[in-house]
Amino acid sequence: MTRYGNVQVQITVKDGKITAAEVLQVPWNDRHDQMINSEAVPVYNQEAVAAQSARIDVVSGATYTWDGYTQSLQSAIDQANL
Template sequence: MWIVILSILGTIGVTMGVGILATAPGRQELMDINIAALDFKKLRDGTYIGQYCGTKDHFRDAKVEVTVSSGKVSSIKVLEGKNVYKEGKPIEIRNGLTIEDLNNSVIKEQSLQVDVISGATLTSNAYLKAMENALKQAQTK
């Protein structure tokens, strides 16, 4: 009996270890990512789509739609991303916060230089990079 239990626990441990090792390069990529300090005072009105696609893995790939109205970011909609919505509703990422909280911070601050969701830094960085890529299209010279 104990051998069966220990075998099951060992298998679970090995599986988790392999999963962590397999996603390590993608996690490192997002830890090292730079979010540009775009000038939000130079945005053209319109709707822009941006995405983040990891080069090491695609676990946290994100695609967003950012709307600029009267020169300000007025809405941010997630078009694609894993583990942020279930049945059309935002799900808790960490500590009661959802991706909508990150989006609302960007809208409120009119900046990408906002606090990330504590405990979900990598996911936050992926979405902020997708927003940056959308807003680069809205920049005026």
């Protein structure tokens, strides 16, 4: 949960590695949310796969999304026992 809404991340794991990350839920309430998250989410998804962890850089202007994303990503990583 973020200040603006929920963020939920799903990962795909193969042979003990994250092969994909995708957002199932992200704040999309208004044009501001849509503008920020349409740019930030693809970056976060790519960073998650590249980093193989929840230690990813924040996209400027998308700090709340980053906070929710990294928390959900870490939860998914923990559930996958990575």
